[in-house]
Amino acid sequence: MNFGGSIRRPAETPSRTQGPVKARTVDWDLKKLAPRNTNVLSTTTPIRKAIFLDRDGVINKKLPEGHYVRSPMEFELLPGAAKALSILKKMGFLLVIITNQRGIARGYMTLSELIKVHKFMGEELEKEGVSLDAIYYCPHDEGEKCGCRKPEAGMLLAASEDLEIDLSDSYTVGDSLSDIIAGKNAGTHTVRLADERDINAESTFPSLLDFALFLEHQAVSKPIPRPDTMIVL
Numbered sequence: 340m341n342f343g344g345s346i347r348r349p350a351e352t353p354s355r356t357q358g359p360v361k362a363r364t365v366d367w368d369l370k371k372l373a374p375r376n377t378n379v380l381s382t383t384t385p386i387r388k389a390i391f392l393d394r395d396g397v398i399n400k401k402l403p404e405g406h407y408v409r410s411p412m413e414f415e416l417l418p419g420a421a422k423a424l425s426i427l428k429k430m431g432f433l434l435v436i437i438t439n440q441r442g443i444a445r446g447y448m449t450l451s452e453l454i455k456v457h458k459f460m461g462e463e464l465e466k467e468g469v470s471l472d473a474i475y476y477c478p479h480d481e482g483e484k485c486g487c488r489k490p491e492a493g494m495l496l497a498a499s500e501d502l503e504i505d506l507s508d509s510y511t512v513g514d515s516l517s518d519i520i521a522g523k524n525a526g527t528h529t530v531r532l533a534d535e536r537d538i539n540a541e542s543t544f545p546s547l548l549d550f551a552l553f554l555e556h557q558a559v560s561k562p563i564p565r566p567d568t569m570i571v572l
């Protein structure tokens with residue numbers, strides 16, 4: 340996979356010993372995506388747009404610092420999150436979760452526990468009529484120079500390549516500065532979820548639903564460009 344040189348790995352550490360740079364649970368495999376319409380655009384042109392979503396504090400309730408969601412029992416969807424995702428999906432965005440999960444590297448949870456939590460998240464959202472397109476996680480700790488842990492852009496770049504996403508037409512939404520930096524590094528628009536304006540992000544909203552409603556409204560109210568051939572008498 341070509342990351343355009345954005346992934347920095349120490350030369351002495353082969354990538355296969357690092358564990359997966361990215362991973363999806365099987366339920367949200369690429370197979371679920373509709374084939375691209377290659378009749379319209381060149382096959383090399385990325386035509387998809389995505390919302391890259393941080394998980395904890397965006398989709399589900401964040402646990403106190405140093406605590407990790409290790410089981411479905413500890414996973415609680417935030418109010419309005421499912422509705423927001425449904426709006427964004429209807430607008431034509433792929434929904435891609437991008438999450439740091441260093442609890443794995445630190446030994447607080449196992450990979451299979453994380454996958455169970457993600458399966459549960461997918462099922463809870465499916466109940467609300469929303470299906471995620473992909474989940475990327477970084478299981479590494481700080482200082483591992485893995486290239487995928489946010490604020491590095493590795494997971495977004497991998498998703499962009501895997502799913503043929505146009506990054507410049509996509510948004511990264513997160514409740515932490517590292518999400519915003521990762522989104523910027525990848526060349527996406529950036530949205531911080533916070534109660535106070537974050538000058539590092541292009542925009543700040545109190546919740547994912549507020550952002551989704553804003554984007555939906557903006558799309559609806561955009562003036563329709565007048566065709567050049569139109570003559571006004």
Ligand SMILES: [Mg+2]
Pocket residue numbers: 393394395396397401513514515
């Ligand atoms: Mg977060």
Ligand SMILES: [Zn+2]
Pocket residue numbers: 360477478479485486487488
């Ligand atoms: Zn990583």
